[in-house]
Amino acid sequence: MAEGKLIVTRERIAHDLSAIGLQQGDVVFFHSSLKSLGWVEGGPDAVIGAFLDVVGADGLVVVPTLTFTFAEHARAHAFDPKETPSRVGAIADRLWRRPNAHRSAHPTHCVAAIGRRAAELVEGHERTSTFGKDGPYGRYVAWGAKILFLGVTNRSNTTLHAVEDWLDMPYLQTDQALVKGPEGRTRIVEVTKSPIGDRDFYSKGSKVERLLERSGIIRRGKVGAADSLWMPSQEMVDVVVKGIYQEPTLLLCDDEGCAFCSKYRQPTIDHIRNNRPQI
Template sequence: MDERALLERSGGPVTRSRLARDLAALGLRAGDVVMFHTGLSAIGYVAGGPQTVVGALRDVVGSRGTLMVTCGWNDALPYDFTEWPRAWQDALRAEHPAYDPATSEADHNNGRLPQALLRLPDTVRSRHPDVSFAALGPDARALMDEHPWDDPHGPDSPLARLAALGGRVLLLGAPLDSLTLLHHAEALADAPGKRFVTYEQPVLVDGERGWRRFTDIDSEDGAFDYSGVVPEGARPFGVIAREMLAAGIGRRGTVGAAESHLFEAADVVRFGVAWIERKLGGKAVAPGG
């Protein structure tokens, strides 16, 4: 979409102060610990782009608040590279750069905002190559340090810590199915058919490049087969999020030109675990309980 179309959709430039006003009206507060997902073009013409969005978020949460994003690693090896021809594997094992939290690019599929946050001084990034997160603020190290190598979406993950800290999740023009925190619900849910992956990535350990094997839920192709419980073509996380909103969990509002949503992290986890267990035949727990 060209600039003029974006300007018309957002009724003029979306400035830092306008974003801050809209975010406060949505319910974001000073001191919040908030994980955010952003659909930048949905907001409209943002004067200054990603740094303006980050700046507005910092203005609202203030010096006591902490911002968090999901990063991943743009150059992570595919899970199945160990099935490639031996010569290809040998070349990668010899020379593929290790994941470095300080320099490795965030996954481009997560948009421009994670990389914008990574550029800022004092941003802390977690050590996990495939599931890295980043945070900026007084709770950044509490969220990021010692990210578990295995079960990186599960207990003691940055997602678990976000919920434990009373954190929130902001979908700033991002679709409901981008609610990454629901991967934590998948990791916790006691339901049959949970799918796992084991894979290898090169990492830095004490400053030295080496290879490590990881085990996690299958967050790429789905930790569960949801085909029998969601409409054909629907994304499971979007279905869960819409049911949360229908149950009165979360807030809706407009930021710039974008429909946006704000959730309490603990509510998302409780509802997500209960929904998965109820729908997929695990423990019978009422949503929200």
């Protein structure tokens, strides 16, 4: 135990999650940093247990379990939803391994879920674009999920990529990933509308973060020792889409020295102005 760290129990986390507005029956998609919470008695399982305690049997707890099994990383292991670690924190990496969890089969941007409709949430992700509306990212938004951040910020906001997908942004790209087939052999599959390259919101104090702050939809509080926040996903999507209509390059950076964002700045403006894509 690290000296001076707050000792946090499952009961405390459940209490704090309720206090910031998580409720029974909720669908919640959460991003997290275990160490930000303090010293958690029981580790990742205690955090997951706390979420399940609060949302109850009718709720649904979802996490990103991103793997980065892109084919270009020569030493990447081929993706297998039953084996490949999640690279986005200890809590998410624990959640997909629990016996009652369902994990989607998209090789790079899979999610895992426990609760009512978990199987339905993850179904068919390997057949959609990375953040397709007909896959998990579209479903949890359609089901009114709360997007919650424990000790992390909008820099981790994967759902912003879903908005890019639904608006068919020209800077999303087809890439290749390695997948382990049923026979155990590695094969290469295409992943479409992949979120390659830079984004403004990967930096602190980004344009979209300031927009979301101004919109008034963010609720904040402490969970254990972690500065935490959440937003209703549908309202977040509405705010961001309106923001992009106003400023098409909202999610790209304004740094002239950034080759990626510079290349796609004008095509993005043209796409939004000329096509007015609807989500």
